[in-house]
Amino acid sequence: MTTDFSGAGDPVRSIELLWRVQERPRRGPKPRFSVDDVAAAAIALADIDGLGALSMRRVAERLGVQAMSLYTYVPGKAELIDLMLDTVCTEMPMPADVPGGWRARLTLVARSNWELYLRHPWMLQVATTRPPLGPNLLAKYDYELRAVDGVGLSDLEMDLIVQMVTDYVHGAVRGAVGATLVAQATGLSDEQWWERAAPVLEKVFDPARHPTAARVGAAAGEEYQAAADPARAFAFGLERLLDGVESLISRQTGDSEK
Amino acid sequence: MTTDFSGAGDPVRSIELLWRVQERPRRGPKPRFSVDDVAAAAIALADIDGLGALSMRRVAERLGVQAMSLYTYVPGKAELIDLMLDTVCTEMPMPADVPGGWRARLTLVARSNWELYLRHPWMLQVATTRPPLGPNLLAKYDYELRAVDGVGLSDLEMDLIVQMVTDYVHGAVRGAVGATLVAQATGLSDEQWWERAAPVLEKVFDPARHPTAARVGAAAGEEYQAAADPARAFAFGLERLLDGVESLISRQTGDSEK
DNA sequence: CGCTTCTCCTTACGCCGTACGGAGTTAACC
DNA sequence: GGTTAACTCCGTACGGCGTAAGGAGAAGCG
Structure with a gap:
């Protein structure tokens, strides 16, 4: 298992877990924890040390328990990851009324997702092609769709727009926290890495052979070390993206108001 | 190690491996393989069964050898992944002259990358925040930069544009082959997965509580099952992206020719 | 020939997810 | 109130992983 996937476990058990289908046990010793406790412990661990x-x-150690005890709360690791993803969705702010129409609403959707990713960078390491079909993730999906409901788009277009925005956020976050994740995974900061790589690279790389790469690479490297404001880049790209949405909406309606 | 990263191994050993710094051994038994053989075996394996x-x-089994023998060719798994990434870059077509100016050149860059990803979907599962600094990847970077060299952009802007295009391709491929990857990793097709999930979801999910999600989700689900032409979507989005590049270039030069 | 250097292999260690079965606790039932 | 079923928690173990350590044997050098 290399990159992790959501929806990799038993679909039935996963959904039953997310919706807490199992009724409270009547007999036997009282459970020391709840499913939420396990989720919280796992999320805290991943936040600090990464998904790796x-x-x-x-996770068990964090709860002061042996590994196998977890299996009384959760069918397996795959379902635990689904649970983590659904759980963090509760952090998503979902105000009922946002002044400013669809553009303000979509902007908020994007910003909230951005912040969610920053709080839990391990989310980047889970491919959610099959999203965990839990109550919180579905509520989030519903909320996001409402941002573009009633503005003249077809159902399909609504899904596409929301998809496009969340995909954009994913990409932007990937750029913004990639360095942190690698540093976390390898125990080597970008600076330390480059410090070691540079002398060797200098010996083998011939700038005359690839003058463009040499020139631009140097310029870009210097710049990133100095400036690089991911939040600004994110906001800038988002505006460009929403411009595109605006043109689509006005094309569909002849009017981008509401 | 959960998600895999490139540049996760020893930077020095990785670069020395990629550039084949070690001179041919003079004494001792003749090696049965070359570094390229190992790379090829690993790539073939990942192509078929995924990075997981x-x-x-x-890999050793594929070469008819025990695991530890690989360590005579490669310092470790992390460096092997760097090697795989650098090696597949040789597949990138890099024509010297492309008629049609920067737009045609950038289009080709995007298409070639798209095809590269489709041939080796496991590349999606490796975070290349720290790219393997090998000869082939650097040659590819140089080639990509040349697509926008001399059109009036600053060095930094050139890097940003190339980054933007390759990021776009990454995102588009992620959407296009995500389903394949999960199916590969879990041994369950999307259809089979949904077939099992749907009945349970129906029991727990209340459409009245999230009417927007219910309505749009159903419409989108139907559509994706039927249509979904990733290549078309890719080409369409690419044009929009290049429109943005065009406006940047003409703003910088007052003229988008050349 | 002997020595060095190299390839390849065996063994082993400490991780991982988790299957299996047992011990002990609690509530429901007769 | 004793019995029993259900439940939590855990000890052990299996087969996977990456790879450290060290050894056997081959090939070239002196």
Whole structure:
């Protein structure tokens, strides 16, 4: 298992877990924890040490329990990851009324997602092609769709727009926190890495052979070390994207108001 | 290690491996393989079974050898992944002259990258925040930059544009082959997955509570099952992106020719 | 010939997810 | 109130992983 996937476990057990279908046990010893406790422990661990450090044994350790005890709360690791993803969706602010129409609403959707990713960078390491079909993720999806409901788009277009915005956020966050994730995974900061790589690269790389790469690479490297304001880049790109949405909406309606 | 990263190994050993710095051994038995053989075996394995199935033991098995023998060719798994990424860059077509100016050149860059990803979907599962600094990847970077060299952009802007295009391709491919990757990793097709999930979801999900999600989700689900032409979507989005580049270039030069 | 250097392999260690079965606790039932 | 079923928690173990350590044997050098 290399990149992790959501929806990799048993679909039925996953959904039953997310919706807490199992009724409270009547007999037997009282459980020391709840499913939420397990989710919280796992999320905290992943927040701090990254998804690579997330193991059943370490989550259990965090709860002061042996690994196998977790399996009373959760069918397996795959379903635990689904649970984590659905759980963090509760952090998504979902105000009922946002002044400013669809553009303000979509902007908020994008910003909230951006912040969610920044709080939980491990989300980047999970491919959510099959999203966990839990109550919180579905509520989030519903909220996001409402941002563009009633503005003259077809149902399909609404899904496409929301998809496009969240995809954009994903890409932007990937750029913004990639460095942090690698540093976390390898224990080597970008600076330390480059410090070691540069001398060797200098010996083998011939700038005359690839003058463009040499020139631009140097310029870009210097710049990123100095400036690089991911939040600004994110906001800038988002405006460009919403411009595109605006043109689509006005094409569909002849009017971008509401 | 959960998500894989390039540049996760020893930077020095990685670069020395990629540039084949070690001179041919003079004494001792003749090696049965070359570094390229190992790379090819690993790539073939990842192509077929995905990055999750890539283990030192399985690569070795493919070569008819025990796991530890690989360590005579490659310092470790992290460096092997760097090697794989640098190696597939040789597949990138890099014509010297492309008629049609920067737009045609950038289009070709995007298409070639798209095809590269489709041939090797496991590339999606490797975060290349720290790209392997090998000869082939650097040659590819140089080639991509040349697409926008001499059109009136600053060095920094050139890097940004190339980055933007390759990021776009990454995102588009992610959408296009995500389903394949999950199916590969879980042994369950999207249809099979949904077939099992749907009945349970129906029991727990209340459409009245999230009417927008219910309505749009159904419409989108139907559509994706039927249509969904990723290549067309890719080409369409690419044109929009290049429109943006065009406006940047003409703003910088007052003229988008050349 | 002997020495060095190299390839390839065996063994082993500490991780991982989790299957299996047992011990002990609690509530429901007779 | 005793029995029993249900439940939590855990010890052990299996087969996977990456790879450290060290050894056997081959090939070239002196």
